Amino acid sequence: MARAGYGGSAVLRLLIGVLALLLALRAPGAQPDVSGAFGAVARVPGGVVLLGLVAIGEAALAVWLVVAGILSSSSHTLERWRQRLVYWGRAVFYGVVATTAARFALGAHENSARSEHRAERHLLDAPGGPVVLALLGATVLVVGVGMVWVGGSLRFRRTIHVPASRGRRRCVLVVGAVGYVVRGITLAVVGVLVAGGAFTDDPHRSDGLAGALDWLAADPVGRIVLALLGAGWIVSAVYSALRIRIARLG
Structure with a gap:
């Protein structure tokens, strides 16, 4: 499964x-x-x-x-x-x-975007809603930083059977590290935007992944970052496909 x-x-x-x-x-x-x-x-x-x-x-x-x-x-x-x-x-x-x-x-x-905007608007208008949204953003940020650390320190090796061959081992570890770091950076951006939406009373900044992609796509430098993140997510897809075989599930 x-x-x-x-x-x-x-x-x-x-x-x-x-x-x-x-x-x-x-x-x-x-x-x-x-x-x-x-x-x-x-x-x-x-x-x-x-x-x-x-x-x-x-x-x-x-x-x-x-x-x-x-x-x-x-x-x-x-x-x-x-x-x-x-x-x-x-x-x-x-x-x-x-x-x-x-x-x-x-x-x-x-239209999921409209539904998300309505939900975020209701949350911001509710008593204590901005605090809840800020805590949610902080949690996502911490998770994202944690994923970057897991990727950079190669701690994900504990969850896979690392190939014995030196070349294959290096390939798997590089692909895994890139995947974790890129997903962590993406989550960190999402967390910052969600928390920022709580302080600015702007539900559009709290759209999760969609809001992060939209924010990056609005700026020339952001589009370069977005292209790098996109390539990293594709690498992460390759790592997830590799885990079908090498995941340590016992």
Whole structure:
């Protein structure tokens, strides 16, 4: 189930990478919205099948993460619950991705950007809403910095079977490091924008990944950064595909 999920993640990361490159190149019709990318995929021949496979893979990975959290066997109570929260937090993320992919595979055409704006506007208007949004942004920022550290320090080696061959080992570690660092930088940008939206009372700055892509695409220097991030997400897709075989799941 987990290995199927890594395949679905590879497709998702590839979509994000291609979307970022299209935005960096100012391609006509490119929209800074991953849900919009799902809608575009659903409209091409075979796209519904592809989204269905992504939904099944991500749902399988979410279920495996829930089970892995339940079966966490650390002898220390705090460490055991820390591991469970990490597993279950990831399970929620992959569950949301699976649900979104399934919706578009089944024909949903809702304008997700409008829905997100409405939700963020309601949150900002609610008592204590800006504080909640700021804490959410800070959390995402911390997670992003943590991913950059995991990639830079190669700590992700604990989660894979590193190939014995020197050339293959180097290739896997470089691809993995790039993938973690790029995803971490992306999350850090998202976190800063979400927190900034809380202080500026601007829900458009709190659009998550879509807001980050849009913000970078609005500036010439930002588009260069966006192109580099897009290439990095494609590398991350390659790493996720490699994990189908080399992931350490025991």
